[in-house]
Amino acid sequence: MPAKASRAAFGEALLELGARDERIVTLDADLSKSTMTVNFAKKFPGRAFNLGIAESNMVGVAAGLALTGKIPFACSFACFVVGRFETIRISVAYTNANVKIVGTHSGIAIGEDGYSQMGLEDIACIRALPNIGIIQPADELETRQVIAHAVEHQGPLYLRLTRQNLEPVCPPDYRFQLGRWLVLRRGHDVTLIGTGGTVFNCLEAAKLLEKDGITADVINAACIKPLDDETLVRSVGRTGHVVTVEDHSIAGGLGGAVAETLADVLPMPLKRLGVQGFGESGDAKGLYAKHGLDPAGIAASVKKFLNR
């Protein structure tokens, strides 16, 4: 499989699922060409609703549709849709409305558009809400399975997708399960946990580390909520060290979730890698290097963390 953006895989999956399930509807806020629901809208014009640049209303309309038995996918850039936090909090989470909130263009990887378009605090916001699960697929295969799961899952979900292409990381026989992480590589010295676009970089970092005699468990944490505490504890209990890597604010994301869980059940040395401060314009590669989220940066942080 060639590299593909998870937003693109989402758009294709929705097209297939929409043909089989009439309950599926899409809502957009003038970004359907970017969230990739545009083809769904062409094929099912009566089931695609563009609410204009009015994300709060879009989220509320999605909640109402869900309460009549529809399965709405409410889509925008991660920062814009989660920015309507209070509407998500009451109309979706507290109401327990079966809405699938889709946030694309997550992270600094969107590059040149700069901070105002980057979803960087979305996981932290949604994590605080009861009822909503958070899933961030790592490649095309996983995205397709996550979207199919979202249709079957009763209850609200937040799906975090990327603008940039993602290299395949999951094996062909992989089957996504809510609350289950996938161990992609086995090692002894450290547990490397990535999510979404950083999973591939973790795998590449593990290859670099191996040359220096450091072996790593590499985990794809597609489910950030609920997280897979069983896999987490089993791996970290064995390696004794854990490093989280995410294209999201260093506060409140995957690293925060892992820190909270380990603090409760198995306190262990933990290093969180993520975005410090605001993002900025630039090329994605340069931004990842600046924030230490590229393979070389991750490997360097791991070595420093392990004193090796």
Place this chain on the structure above:
Amino acid sequence: MAEVRLEAIARECRVQILRMLAHAGSGHPGGSLSVIDILTTIYFGRLRHDPKRPDWPERDRVVLSKGHAVPALYSVLAKAGYFPEKQLITLRKLGSPLQGHPDRTMLPGIEAATGSLGQGLSISLGLALGLKLSGSAARVYCVLGDGEIQEGQVWEAAMSAPKLGQPGHPLDNLVVILDYNKIQLDNFVTKILDLEPVLTKWQSFGWPVVEIDGHDVPQIAKALDQAEATRGVPTFVVAHTVKGKGVSFMENDPEWHGKAPKPAEAIAGIREILGVTEGGWEDYLKTDSATRAIVDELVTLGKK
């Protein structure tokens, strides 16, 4: 005849509103009393629903977007048979499904969690659209507060509603009623952020607008009929109301937006609602055992 019955129900609901708020010791009497004639006319004059099957897919939906007026909604739901009236005095108590603001997951009959103002109209749009897409004939009634429409999300929804679902599924199954009682928490609406010209604002967004006295049952009923007869667009009803309506010392006083009556105040209010003079009160209570029980309960509460 029908309107006499609705007015009688509204009186009973006003009594229950004062009763439950006094027992709760907190809550919002002003906006509950201003909206109650609208709610009773909807629930007992128009609504197709079945309290025994609150999740009946073909039911009409009511979204009380001004969620702080939920004592009015609880009084109506109890009267309709969704739960026993004796449960009303559990309002706001630990473990009660009668939350301080509506919780859809805890109480059958509540269609949406509201109280965070400005969200109910968007949910109503989604409900109306979903029902249309499903080929249902059910209607959606959304009640907004006047202060509430200062929220930006309301205007996103207002701009969207006449256009959403067109041309195949226009939202003419939606009627929105503004409980225009002219008072919000801090002060009179004109002193905080005036809504005027409110009629032309909604008209310019593409809504047919009907203006009525929100305490006049025949006028409310007629507006709802007019909305039902309108094709192609949702209808907006501006209902002029009086905050605290029916209780003289609460009427038109911002102080009673969010302050519960003390038991003695509730009893005085109940007497006024029932139109009984102070001198005739004891004799009256001998003829009305239901009110007698409510008053006795409030007297006991006052001694605690």
